[in-house]
Amino acid sequence: MSDTANTRPTLSAVAARAGVSASTASLVFSGSGPVAEATRERVLEAASALGYAGPNPTARSLRRGRTGIVGVVTEDRLGDAFRDPINLALLDGLGDELADEGLGLLVLPWSPGSRADLAAAPMDAAVLLGCSADLAGSVELLRRRRIPLIAIEAPPLDGVVPIDLDNADATRRGAELLRELGHERVALVTLPLDIDRLRAPLTPEREAEATAYTAMERIRGAREVFPDATGVSAGASTVAEGYVAGRALLDVPGDRPTAIIAQSDLLAVGAIRAAEELGLAVPTDLSVLGFDGARLDGITSHVLTTLAQPAVEKGRAAGRAVRASLVGEMPAGVALGAELRRGETVAPPRA
Amino acid sequence: MSDTANTRPTLSAVAARAGVSASTASLVFSGSGPVAEATRERVLEAASALGYAGPNPTARSLRRGRTGIVGVVTEDRLGDAFRDPINLALLDGLGDELADEGLGLLVLPWSPGSRADLAAAPMDAAVLLGCSADLAGSVELLRRRRIPLIAIEAPPLDGVVPIDLDNADATRRGAELLRELGHERVALVTLPLDIDRLRAPLTPEREAEATAYTAMERIRGAREVFPDATGVSAGASTVAEGYVAGRALLDVPGDRPTAIIAQSDLLAVGAIRAAEELGLAVPTDLSVLGFDGARLDGITSHVLTTLAQPAVEKGRAAGRAVRASLVGEMPAGVALGAELRRGETVAPPRA
DNA sequence: CGATTCGATCGAATCGATTCGACCCGCTTC
DNA sequence: GAAGCGGGTCGAATCGATTCGATCGAATCG
Numbered sequence: 001m002s003d004t005a006n007t008r009p010t011l012s013a014v015a016a017r018a019g020v021s022a023s024t025a026s027l028v029f030s031g032s033g034p035v036a037e038a039t040r041e042r043v044l045e046a047a048s049a050l051g052y053a054g055p056n057p058t059a060r061s062l063r064r065g066r067t068g069i070v071g072v073v074t075e076d077r078l079g080d081a082f083r084d085p086i087n088l089a090l091l092d093g094l095g096d097e098l099a100d101e102g103l104g105l106l107v108l109p110w111s112p113g114s115r116a117d118l119a120a121a122p123m124d125a126a127v128l129l130g131c132s133a134d135l136a137g138s139v140e141l142l143r144r145r146r147i148p149l150i151a152i153e154a155p156p157l158d159g160v161v162p163i164d165l166d167n168a169d170a171t172r173r174g175a176e177l178l179r180e181l182g183h184e185r186v187a188l189v190t191l192p193l194d195i196d197r198l199r200a201p202l203t204p205e206r207e208a209e210a211t212a213y214t215a216m217e218r219i220r221g222a223r224e225v226f227p228d229a230t231g232v233s234a235g236a237s238t239v240a241e242g243y244v245a246g247r248a249l250l251d252v253p254g255d256r257p258t259a260i261i262a263q264s265d266l267l268a269v270g271a272i273r274a275a276e277e278l279g280l281a282v283p284t285d286l287s288v289l290g291f292d293g294a295r296l297d298g299i300t301s302h303v304l305t306t307l308a309q310p311a312v313e314k315g316r317a318a319g320r321a322v323r324a325s326l327v328g329e330m331p332a333g334v335a336l337g338a339e340l341r342r343g344e345t346v347a348p349p350r351a
Numbered sequence: 352m353s354d355t356a357n358t359r360p361t362l363s364a365v366a367a368r369a370g371v372s373a374s375t376a377s378l379v380f381s382g383s384g385p386v387a388e389a390t391r392e393r394v395l396e397a398a399s400a401l402g403y404a405g406p407n408p409t410a411r412s413l414r415r416g417r418t419g420i421v422g423v424v425t426e427d428r429l430g431d432a433f434r435d436p437i438n439l440a441l442l443d444g445l446g447d448e449l450a451d452e453g454l455g456l457l458v459l460p461w462s463p464g465s466r467a468d469l470a471a472a473p474m475d476a477a478v479l480l481g482c483s484a485d486l487a488g489s490v491e492l493l494r495r496r497r498i499p500l501i502a503i504e505a506p507p508l509d510g511v512v513p514i515d516l517d518n519a520d521a522t523r524r525g526a527e528l529l530r531e532l533g534h535e536r537v538a539l540v541t542l543p544l545d546i547d548r549l550r551a552p553l554t555p556e557r558e559a560e561a562t563a564y565t566a567m568e569r570i571r572g573a574r575e576v577f578p579d580a581t582g583v584s585a586g587a588s589t590v591a592e593g594y595v596a597g598r599a600l601l602d603v604p605g606d607r608p609t610a611i612i613a614q615s616d617l618l619a620v621g622a623i624r625a626a627e628e629l630g631l632a633v634p635t636d637l638s639v640l641g642f643d644g645a646r647l648d649g650i651t652s653h654v655l656t657t658l659a660q661p662a663v664e665k666g667r668a669a670g671r672a673v674r675a676s677l678v679g680e681m682p683a684g685v686a687l688g689a690e691l692r693r694g695e696t697v698a699p700p701r702a
Numbered sequence: 703c704g705a706t707t708c709g710a711t712c713g714a715a716t717c718g719a720t721t722c723g724a725c726c727c728g729c730t731t732c
Numbered sequence: 733g734a735a736g737c738g739g740g741t742c743g744a745a746t747c748g749a750t751t752c753g754a755t756c757g758a759a760t761c762g
Binding site: 022027055061063 | 748749
């Protein structure tokens, strides 16, 4: 107790007190190398007497060239990124896979302008998650740091390992179902098209300038079946936004769409709510297709027809890619598929 | 291009190429100290020629004694901790407050046994978030590292800055409202009592062994008004768990409770759902009180009567405490209050 | 019994920066 | 013209560990 200085004890201090060299003390803590039992005990005793908490992580990282940290680059505020159940599922998978390796997740909310942190944050690898905007910019910055980069559902980028989802094809299959049922007037409710997250009708101009890869791929898939399909973009993947979008599409004079392709389940639920509020029954008066198939704890009583994606597996795949990169391999990209899950929200259009 | 070795360039390499000393090159990047404009340019030029991405964060951290990282110790899997809207709101506040300072959040899901990471993760401070179980153990470990510790709603701990909520008092006020309305048979749906998260009726034994501070405080507050109140503990703060708890409390022979005090809004929603499924109208046949007052995007159409807590502010307060600690101050703890928000889910009991 | 091996330990170099004090030089100031 | 000053640069120490190669005694082997 008495010799516990008010400064953090170092390994050398412990070694000195135990009467051994720093090298030997280091071996005791790192476990790499033979140490006599008696010595080990003396060192540990000295450590606990000094209140030594183990090797300084920073110093160890410097020497070893590994921080044990994986950055997760998300958009926005932390909370927003994690508000989406699909991201949460992904995090579950990612965390799982990395925890085994003792890797921690450093969350890097990233907005254009604040890129300083990306350059200065200690990490061994980075996972780019839904960086719809200016992905290229951040990638460039990170690439210079020569750390492995894994991107979730991003356009192909040199030197970046892609973890992909067949967004276009899955949406196409969903759209085909609608067409087979007889639908012709189909409207889209898309995810935000860019960081501005404008809540507005789709226009060729807006689509041309869109930066959100996932949203655009899903639009593309829908158009393969309904080439003229249009719709509105939501400001976020939430029920509230889906509701607003739903009102915009349904509360109009003239011919309403008979089906809505929503780009997330939350948006779908919102659209359904809007429909019901307008006196439209789902699926009798309106079919609604979702995307994600994530657990929507308590959010709705409808069993959505949706394109269920393997979100946890997406995270796991990313985690495995990170691990592979860290041992020097160049992991192959992964392409995952979503599966059309038939629920109770689509039906033939009313005659 | 040609002299870009396959190894990461260092500051010295840049300095050498620019024909200056490492010290001067360092000044260029850190900005602390005068550098002639011409020199600065030469250094930056050399840096970009070598593809230098800026000072190695780890080395910088070692020298400066600061990592720029704040650990957030949560329970469980990442996803679970973030599934609770109240934690998300807290993260928003915390992230906001820390981002200004350039601090990143390192997420440390912590389960008994895996405490290795807590010892080895580089961080300048740690925020303990809902560490119901074995808090003492992790605190001891972290305290040895001499880093500032901030705990959200935890029992008082030496050397740990508390960010508290008046859980007991708030619940008491909610309970008083119920009593004033005439309720006598009141049941509790509590948050998990410990890491086992047993979904089971409350018993004196279980309560005695409970480790979840928040849950116990809220129980205590309720008992100040209804000393004999009992109920069930949920396995998580979710609608599904609330539903199960609600069934357990309501689907019974004999006298049902006329009111339920749920320890979170999600649990309250679940309980309401259970009630309605049993043909009980809320609030006519059953009053339900929630806790949190967080945004429940699209989860329910009921306007909950609840104890709204300032979750974002809780995060901000934690963030401020972290910042204060980092400049050497010993921040005072903060005690926040929840406010009874009258919704449409409580009413006098049916006569 | 000499040679070899092995286990235990240590010294010194190293990881990649930051920072303090010294130094040089050109200018002002009395 | 000497002293003083301050901008600009550099050398060397330092942060706290890890790790490689060397050393040394004891045990094994032929």
